[in-house]
Amino acid sequence: MKLLIDSKREKVLFAEASKEIIDFLLNLLCLPLSAVIRLLNKDGMVGSIGNLYQSVENLSDTYLQPHLHKDVLLKPRAPISSQQFSALLPAIGNNSANHNAxxxxxxxxxxxxxxxxxxxxxxxxxxxxxxxxxxxxxxxxxxxxxxxFPNNSGFVKEVVTYMVMDDLVIQPMSTISSITLLNKFNVIEIGALKEKVVELGMTQGVDLLKASLQSKAVLTRVFLKNNAAI
Missing domain, CATH: 2.20.28 (Rubrerythrin, domain 2)
Structure with missing residues (x-):
């Protein structure tokens, strides 16, 4: 993924992304809440939903309905999944078993x-x-x-390059939209802009998931170390 950065403000203006990146971001909408909690570590989550998850973990099977298993709540299966999902986030237990052909x-x-x-x-x-x-x-x-199990994996087509904003707004990439955005961000000195190519692996995938729940400056927070607190 290629970032366009305003070096003066240390802020990502937008990113140029491939189909695989867009499929990953859209896959975040398919994750069950309990899967998100496990990926982000329940002890480090903002709010109290992690406590609810831990309560189910600690609850004895004696109190559950005889036909119910804890994994229904703790390890639910995502209703939709792309093949790129497993490459960018850690496996979510047995319930993320591969849907083979x-x-x-x-x-x-x-x-x-x-x-x-x-x-x-x-x-x-x-x-x-x-x-x-x-x-x-x-x-x-x-x-x-x-x-x-269709052969066309993912959610979007590969015919165009996509633009991802710092707050994860997604749209097809175009020269006109790029120029419009520079004006919107009040960029006066073009020389202050720089490109940065970043890799998106497991660590960055989990960081993006976490930042998307806590910030409106997701790309800046994940890929610019000095802005980790945004």
Missing amino acids: EASFYTCHNSYSCGYHVTCDNKTLCPQCLNAMSRKVTYVGKKVAEDV
Whole structure:
């Protein structure tokens, strides 16, 4: 990702980003809250939601409904995920298991008496007997598999370069919009602008997630060390 920085104010004006970066940022919207808590470390979170997470961790199974497992709350599965997700954030436990190209379907072990309910998640409870629908069945054909696991990964197309603002506003990159933004930021001395190419890996991915919940100057906070407190 390439940053355009106002060196006088030590502020990122905007970034030039590829499809993979945009897919990662949009994936943040798919993360369940408890997954966010685990990624950011519950002890270091702002507010009290981390205490709620820890309360569930400490709660004895004796107090839970007999058909309920803690992982439903502590390790929920994101409803949508891009292939780039696992490359930029640490794995989120077993529930972030890879959705491979082969579609897997499951039914109840008592399907003859409960009816033929089918799911893609082997932890789903049967609506009739409330047991896990863990009996694997195979779908013959390609259409459903392609619909469930499409080959076109991610959320946005790769035909253009994207612009990411310091507050994570995203839009397609264009020369006109770049000039307009320089005027909006009241940039008078072009010589004060500098480019910086940054790598986005696991550490930066978690930092971006954390900063997005705490700041309106996300890119500045993550990639300019002197502004870590913004």
